[in-house]
Amino acid sequence: MLLKPLFEILGFVLWKFGRIFNFCFELLVMADNELGQLRNRDAAMRSRERKKMYVKDLEIKSRSSSPINGKLENHVELLKSRKSHHEFRTFCTAPDLGSKKCVPCNSKDMRPMNEDLANQLITKVPDWxxxxxxxxxxxxxxxxxKTFxxxxxxxxxxxxxxxxxxxxPDLHLVGWNNVTVEIWTHSVGGLTENDFILAAKIDTLNLAHLLRIKPK
Structure with missing residues (x-):
């Protein structure tokens, strides 16, 4: 008869011990998650601080009289103005467009330029x-x-x-000797810097022997 109460007490103690064990285990899991989040935040903060220190160091070096002064200044400005991957590509207004190279038009960050920017770049290719x-x-x-x-x-x-x-580009030959070339970036439905680069390169071609000479 005495064994039954003892077993009941032992069962109760084991049940309590199990509850305490589960509670402690849950606390450990929560603590581990918190530590992981803290480590991630700390790593992100250290990364930002390293970038700030790197940029600051470049700024200091760029003020020196070093021969690479100009390159360092350009690199600093690039780091400061660098856009995130989801922002669209800006367009260059370099005077010598013919020396540049077209970039792939399937880039997800490419967008058509507005008319104001197009009016600025058209001065670089005045025959267009x-x-x-x-x-x-x-x-x-x-x-x-001269001929078809x-x-x-x-x-x-x-x-x-x-x-x-x-x-x-789009090429049109009308009335046997009227040639028209249209350039635009089909993938974005408008103009990009690529179009002005191609126009500038076409302007450098020696095509005079193919053209009709107007009578004076």
Missing amino acids: NLSNGGGKLKLARSWKV TKGLEFFQAIANVAEAEGHH
Whole structure:
């Protein structure tokens, strides 16, 4: 008869011990999670501090009389103005567009430029015109060629440049000798810096032997 109460007491003690063990285990798990979050926040803060110190160090070096002064200043400005990956690519207004290289048009961060910026860049390729058909800005330029076959040669010369740049214009041959080239970035539905780069490169081509000479 005495064994039954003893077993009941022992069972109660074991049950209590199990509850205490579970409670302690849950506390340990919560503490471990908190420590993990603290470590992550601490690592992020250290990373930001290292970047600030790096930029500050570059600023100090850029003020020196070192021959690489200009390069350091440019690098500092790049670090300060660098956009996050989801912001769109800005467009360069370098005077010598013909020396630049077109970038891939399938980049997710590429967006069409607005008309104000297009009006600034059109001064770099003055022989081209801005057109706005259907709400899409384009570059356009027209020529008169000597013959129909000269028009095809004209297109081939432009095609060689377009292939080298990986950026392709719209080519029109109307009335056997009226040639028009339209350039725009199809993937974004408007103009990007690529279009002005290609226009500048086309302007450097020697196509005079294909063109019709107007009588004086």
